[in-house]
Amino acid sequence: MTDPNMTAHRATAARRNIHEYLAELEDIPGTRVYTAARARRGYHINQFAMSLMKAENRDRFRADEAAYMNEWPLTDEAKDALKARDYNRLLDLGGNVYFLSKLFSTDGLSFAEAVSTMTDMTFPEYRDMMLNGGRSPIGVRSIKGGY
Amino acid sequence: MARITAGVGSSHVPLLGVAVDQGKTRDDYFGPIFAGYDWTREWEAKEKPDVIVLVYNDHASAFDMKIVPTFAIGCAERYKPADEGWGPRPVPDVEGHADLAWHIAQSLILDDFDMTIINEMDVDHGLTVPLSMMFGTPEKWPVKVVPLAVNVVTYPVPSGNRCWSLGEAIKRAVESFPEDLNVQIWGTGGMSHQLQGPRAGLLNREWDNKFLDLLIGDSDAARWIPHIEYLRETGSEGIEMVMWLIMRGALGHKTRLLHRHYHIPCSNTAIGHIVLEPAD
Ligand SMILES: [Fe+2]
Numbered sequence: 001m002t003d004p005n006m007t008a009h010r011a012t013a014a015r016r017n018i019h020e021y022l023a024e025l026e027d028i029p030g031t032r033v034y035t036a037a038r039a040r041r042g043y044h045i046n047q048f049a050m051s052l053m054k055a056e057n058r059d060r061f062r063a064d065e066a067a068y069m070n071e072w073p074l075t076d077e078a079k080d081a082l083k084a085r086d087y088n089r090l091l092d093l094g095g096n097v098y099f100l101s102k103l104f105s106t107d108g109l110s111f112a113e114a115v116s117t118m119t120d121m122t123f124p125e126y127r128d129m130m131l132n133g134g135r136s137p138i139g140v141r142s143i144k145g146g147y
Numbered sequence: 148m149a150r151i152t153a154g155v156g157s158s159h160v161p162l163l164g165v166a167v168d169q170g171k172t173r174d175d176y177f178g179p180i181f182a183g184y185d186w187t188r189e190w191e192a193k194e195k196p197d198v199i200v201l202v203y204n205d206h207a208s209a210f211d212m213k214i215v216p217t218f219a220i221g222c223a224e225r226y227k228p229a230d231e232g233w234g235p236r237p238v239p240d241v242e243g244h245a246d247l248a249w250h251i252a253q254s255l256i257l258d259d260f261d262m263t264i265i266n267e268m269d270v271d272h273g274l275t276v277p278l279s280m281m282f283g284t285p286e287k288w289p290v291k292v293v294p295l296a297v298n299v300v301t302y303p304v305p306s307g308n309r310c311w312s313l314g315e316a317i318k319r320a321v322e323s324f325p326e327d328l329n330v331q332i333w334g335t336g337g338m339s340h341q342l343q344g345p346r347a348g349l350l351n352r353e354w355d356n357k358f359l360d361l362l363i364g365d366s367d368a369a370r371w372i373p374h375i376e377y378l379r380e381t382g383s384e385g386i387e388m389v390m391w392l393i394m395r396g397a398l399g400h401k402t403r404l405l406h407r408h409y410h411i412p413c414s415n416t417a418i419g420h421i422v423l424e425p426a427d
Pocket of ligand 1 (some may be wrong): 159204273387388
């Protein structure tokens with residue numbers, strides 16, 4: 001407590017400005033951080049996806065996707081993106097990957113294969129990139145900073 | 148008195164659980180990952196901890212968006228492996244230590260940490276994969292577990308500093324439990340990975356190893372790493388590493404390194420593993 005360094009850090013932490021904090025989260029290329037704003041927007045998408053944890057719901061969804069989605073208060077935009085399995089669009093609409101992964105498993109896709117559909121690579125290309133050490137952070141850390 | 152004798156950090160990638168459950172842990176792909184845990188499995192067999200305070204995050208298994216607790220502690224007698232959409236893992240049920248868990252919960256609340264109490268839940272790969280990595284495939288887990296679930300999904304997640312402080316409070320709580328127990332604390336998740344968007348697949352060997360370095364010795368620099376640095380450097384899901392800071396905070400002022408392992412890749416993720424002991 002008496003360490004002046006620690007006191008300075010504490011003061012810095014306390015001064016953290018919520019607007020600056022949230023703005024920084026939007027400054028990462030190719031990334032949608034799951035902020036409160038996205039969580040609010042995507043609430044029903046994520047709760048719908050969560051329902052697919054149950055085998056009986058997966059069966060009902062597979063039998064008639066449109067009818068099952070109609071049981072949820074989803075926008076037409078969300079239903080279209082879900083139907084198309086357009087995961088980047090779903091992230092924009094407030095979907096979160098851990099919830100959307102229930103749709104991956106319903107479709108019988110591995111996590112890596114589903115994730116690769118959000119990149120500009122095919123699954124074999126994506127897998128090779130991972131085997132070769134993954135995507136480098138160089139140049140994709142900050143939109144504004146360009147580093 | 149109960150005491151925290153060691154801390155373990157480990158990734159908890161679901162695919163590692165699949166490798167264990169399908170007996171593929173020594174193939175070309177998984178062999179180098181599991182080889183890095185051999186030391187720890189032997190060490191755990193000798194250490195015989197009574198209880199693990201297991202810090203992890205739920206991945207839309209027990210919790211959905213209805214309720215999002217920042218820090219939640221499991222006070223139940225037992226927990227079943229969750230069905231995450233692929234069917235539950237064929238691993239033993241996890242036995243809780245309700246007496247210690249309730250003691251820690253009360254002690255943390257009196258220490259200004261407003262914990263959520265969990266009396267019933269299923270536990271997902273975040274908790275069962277580390278048990279498999281450290282104990283293999285026994286009939287029954289050789290330890291009791293106090294699950295400590297952290298929100299690292301919905302922002303803002305807790306700061307590194309808050310996680311470290313929670314670890315310090317857990318140390319005080321454990322040390323005031325009258326029974327003589329050998330307790331370990333595990334921090335799980337990470338290391339670098341991003342599972343979403345066009346930037347998916349990001350890994351950062353250099354940063355991850357710098358983070359491991361910071362956990363050893365008497366530095367507390369890691370507690371001040373801001374969220375944005377994890378996000379930029381280690382991918383959106385790399386933020387899980389704040390959970391390792393709860394483990395580190397519970398080990399006191401100074402740590403000694405017992406074992407360390409790093410491997411790229413496992414599916415989308417960098418595997419990191421460290422074993423530390425308090426060195427005050
Ligand atoms: Fe995780």
